[in-house]
Amino acid sequence: MEIFIQVIASGLTLGAMYAVSTIGLALVYSALNMLNMSQGALLAFGGYVCFYAMETLGLPAPVAMLAAMVVGGGLGLAIYLLVARPMLGSPMFETQIFIATIGIGSVLQSVVLQLFGPQPKAQPLNVPGGVSLGGVVVPWQSLLILTIALAMLAGVAWLLGRTRAGLAIRATAQNRDAAQLMGIRIGQVYAQVLMLSGALAALSGIMVSSLSGLLPTMGADPMLKAFVICVVAGLGNVPGAAIAALLLGLLEAIIQYLFGVQYAFAILLGLVIGVLIWRPYGLFGKRQVVRL
Amino acid sequence: MSLLEIEGLEAGYGAQAVLHGLNLTIGEGSFAALVGPNGHGKSTTLRAISGLLRARAGSIRFAGARIDRLRPDQIVAEGIIHVPQGDMLFPELTVIENLRLGAYLPKAAAEARTRLDEVFSLLPKLRERQDQVASTLSGGERRMVGIGRGLMAGGRLLMLDEPSLGLAPIVIDQIYEVVRHLAVSGRTILVVEENAMRIAELADRMHLMDNGRIAWDGLGSEFLSRPEIRAAYLGG
Ligand SMILES: Nc1ncnc2c1ncn2[C@@H]1O[C@H](COP(=O)(O)OP(=O)(O)OP(=O)(O)O)[C@@H](O)[C@H]1O
Ligand SMILES: [Mg+2]
Numbered sequence: 207m208e209i210f211i212q213v214i215a216s217g218l219t220l221g222a223m224y225a226v227s228t229i230g231l232a233l234v235y236s237a238l239n240m241l242n243m244s245q246g247a248l249l250a251f252g253g254y255v256c257f258y259a260m261e262t263l264g265l266p267a268p269v270a271m272l273a274a275m276v277v278g279g280g281l282g283l284a285i286y287l288l289v290a291r292p293m294l295g296s297p298m299f300e301t302q303i304f305i306a307t308i309g310i311g312s313v314l315q316s317v318v319l320q321l322f323g324p325q326p327k328a329q330p331l332n333v334p335g336g337v338s339l340g341g342v343v344v345p346w347q348s349l350l351i352l353t354i355a356l357a358m359l360a361g362v363a364w365l366l367g368r369t370r371a372g373l374a375i376r377a378t379a380q381n382r383d384a385a386q387l388m389g390i391r392i393g394q395v396y397a398q399v400l401m402l403s404g405a406l407a408a409l410s411g412i413m414v415s416s417l418s419g420l421l422p423t424m425g426a427d428p429m430l431k432a433f434v435i436c437v438v439a440g441l442g443n444v445p446g447a448a449i450a451a452l453l454l455g456l457l458e459a460i461i462q463y464l465f466g467v468q469y470a471f472a473i474l475l476g477l478v479i480g481v482l483i484w485r486p487y488g489l490f491g492k493r494q495v496v497r498l
Numbered sequence: 499m500s501l502l503e504i505e506g507l508e509a510g511y512g513a514q515a516v517l518h519g520l521n522l523t524i525g526e527g528s529f530a531a532l533v534g535p536n537g538h539g540k541s542t543t544l545r546a547i548s549g550l551l552r553a554r555a556g557s558i559r560f561a562g563a564r565i566d567r568l569r570p571d572q573i574v575a576e577g578i579i580h581v582p583q584g585d586m587l588f589p590e591l592t593v594i595e596n597l598r599l600g601a602y603l604p605k606a607a608a609e610a611r612t613r614l615d616e617v618f619s620l621l622p623k624l625r626e627r628q629d630q631v632a633s634t635l636s637g638g639e640r641r642m643v644g645i646g647r648g649l650m651a652g653g654r655l656l657m658l659d660e661p662s663l664g665l666a667p668i669v670i671d672q673i674y675e676v677v678r679h680l681a682v683s684g685r686t687i688l689v690v691e692e693n694a695m696r697i698a699e700l701a702d703r704m705h706l707m708d709n710g711r712i713a714w715d716g717l718g719s720e721f722l723s724r725p726e727i728r729a730a731y732l733g734g
Contacts, residue, residue, distance in 0.1 A: 381589075384588060387548060
């Protein structure tokens with residue numbers, strides 16, 4: 207029972223953390239057909255901005271987090287304006303932006319390396335202690351991450367489902383030409399989506415680094431997982447991505463407990479391959495394949 | 499008074515030129531039909547007017563002002579509403595969400611309530627289906643949503659691209675009822691239609707398209723009474 211609570215708690219924390227960056231990725235793919243390969247670097251950037259704001263500038267944690275999200279959003283906007291927008295009309299857009307964002311990612315990572323050095327650093331954003339739940343101590347840190355992540359997911363769900371801007375985003379994702387014929391300025395939608403995704407990546411980076419520390423390469427693993435989750439959910443399916451992220455977080459925690467950390471990712475990928483053979487368009491993908 | 503004036507319009511896709519100097523004028527309050535064989539650039543003309551496709555040469559004036567350099571959303575805001583060929587609904591949204599998106603711009607949103615009532619009374623099927631997801635509708639229902647969505651926008655010029663294409667005869671009759679209603683409502687309408695004879699009964703003016711140009715235009719009644727025109731441009 208105690209083990210069960212522990213595994214669930216860490217699984218949900220992992221899952222919620224993954225969900226925050228994954229929905230950003232899914233949103234950008236659904237709106238622009240753009241796989242943002244610089245997501246990992248944006249995660250790291252966010253983590254370091256928060257570190258810098260607290261450690262060097264002495265700002266309080268909430269302000270530092272907000273600052274990191276603003277910087278992340280700004281980077282997202284810059285990526286749209288400077289890189290994605292000029293490529294948009296091209297028939298090769300998906301490939302071009304894929305390669306281009308790999309480049310952006312390595313540039314951002316180098317910047318982090320230049321500014322902060324290669325040594326690991328501890329994220330000052332750390333809440334000590336824990337709360338006793340059924341005989342197990344669940345760290346405050348985990349609960350805080352879970353709470354913030356769920357609040358963020360709820361916020362994004364509200365934005366997409368209940369606001370005019372969200373309706374414009376969903377319309378653009380479903381049919382760009384039709385969206386324009388409704389009077390939606392799709393360039394603005396793209397910019398908003400990349401900003402939101404950049405801010406979410408920064409927040410996710412802060413969460414990840416508060417558990418496992420800061421390194422310039424810290425974004426690589428969460429980004430890979432975010433891609434895996436997106437593919438499992440069905441590329442571009444935003445609510446599906448959030449659910450798949452929570453499932454995968456739980457699954458990862460269970461596998462870690464049963465088989466050990468070193469096997470977690472391999473087993474996870476094995477399962478994912480299984481899922482994709484079973485459902486090529488992902489768990490929540492809409493298109494049905496014709497089976498022979 | 500002409501509402502839309504197109505002069506020497508050239509447009510196309512990649513290396514392929516589709517429109518070769520098209521001239522077209524539509525009077526305020528008139529019902530114009532654009533007809534012609536498949537692939538001669540009817541939809542391309544509408545896409546150029548609504549800004550989905552950039553004009554390469556020539557000019558498009560709406561209510562006296564050039565619009566050929568505006569973005570599609572700006573052109574909608576000017577009052578040109580384009581109901582595209584093939585419906586182009588938002589497949590994962592419900593009927594009502596699709597309709598609401600028709601009134602996305604603030605000016606239309608302010609009148610969305612009354613417009614919705616008008617759309618529902620013109621297309622009662624949509625009221626029944628309002629909470630159904632668009633991708634699960636029948637072809638005829640989809641067409642009605644497409645037209646209803648366009649009507650939600652209000653606007654000064656309504657462009658319908660093949661409103662009866664691919665529908666069963668009985669559904670075509672229903673759609674024509676709606677088109678007829680629009681024709682007598684005094685709105686300015688440009689409709690692209692496969693069935694030239696049928697639309698000529700309703701249209702004030704017929705514009706015959708031939709290979710990226712307007713080859714003939716005249717009154718609907720003239721088109722009906724001169725079979726040699728049909729023979730020359732539409733192959734009988
Ligand atoms: N997106 C596109 N990319 C490339 N070529 C296109 C595209 N859309 C249309 N075309 C080509 O442009 C030409 C004119 O097409 P358009 O759709 O304007 O014809 P249309 O008169 O509307 O025909 P239909 O009656 O079949 O709808 C055709 O040769 C078509 O193949
Ligand atoms: Mg056409």
